[in-house]
Amino acid sequence: MIRNEIRPFARQILPTITALRPDTQELAESFPKLATTFSVLNEFFNELAYNPGAKQGGFLFFLDWSNHNLNSVVSSADAHGVLGRTLVYLNCEILGLLKGASEINPTVNLLVGLLKPPTKAECQAQGIPVLGATAASVKASAARAHSSALDGRARAAARGMLSKLGLGALGAAPASGLPRSLAAGGGG
Numbered sequence: 001m002i003r004n005e006i007r008p009f010a011r012q013i014l015p016t017i018t019a020l021r022p023d024t025q026e027l028a029e030s031f032p033k034l035a036t037t038f039s040v041l042n043e044f045f046n047e048l049a050y051n052p053g054a055k056q057g058g059f060l061f062f063l064d065w066s067n068h069n070l071n072s073v074v075s076s077a078d079a080h081g082v083l084g085r086t087l088v089y090l091n092c093e094i095l096g097l098l099k100g101a102s103e104i105n106p107t108v109n110l111l112v113g114l115l116k117p118p119t120k121a122e123c124q125a126q127g128i129p130v131l132g133a134t135a136a137s138v139k140a141s142a143a144r145a146h147s148s149a150l151d152g153r154a155r156a157a158a159r160g161m162l163s164k165l166g167l168g169a170l171g172a173a174p175a176s177g178l179p180r181s182l183a184a185g186g187g188g
Contacts, residue, residue, distance in 0.1 A: 088115055092123035 028034075051058040057065075074082040090098070098117055102109035 090115060090117035092118055092120075092128045095120060095123070 048059045048063075051060075074084050076083045076085065095117065098108070098112050102112045
């Protein structure tokens with residue numbers, strides 16, 4: 001095969017190669033670091049395709065996984081293009097930051113108005129510390145919220161479990177022929 005095919009091919013292509021030699025020398029002078037560039041690219045792609053073993057995923061595994069996750073995130077669209085699904089989490093620690101940013105930037109003010117983060121009073125009622133609030137005020141407001149919830153449950157139990165059976169929608173008496181005592185909410 002070498003004697004009958006490769007050697008005749010090398011003899012036929014030799015004049016073409018000698019004609020290209022001056023052009024390739026000029027190319028080598030124009031791009032002196034071309035070999036270094038391709039060796040760096042080769043090393044990069046080798047590292048990208050490296051698979052550390054069966055128990056660990058390589059870069060290509062995580063690249064495919066992140067592409068799948070990206071497709072899931074932007075699977076919704078409207079007339080303006082794809083929409084990314086997001087979950088906005090606002091906690092009580094950033095209330096001061098949001099307030100300060102909303103005073104300066106009208107766009108942030110609009111977003112804060114739409115997202116409705118918890119207020120200082122709501123955080124304190126849940127016993128969550130807020131920047132600028134003392135520990136005593138947080139405990140006191142949490143105790144008030146807890147006692148008012150207990151008082152509300154006690155009042156509901158005192159009224160009786162079936163006391164509001166006769167009421168219609170939104171607490172109005174129904175238009176049916178129930179006795180007046182049942183329609184007014186009296187149990188009996």
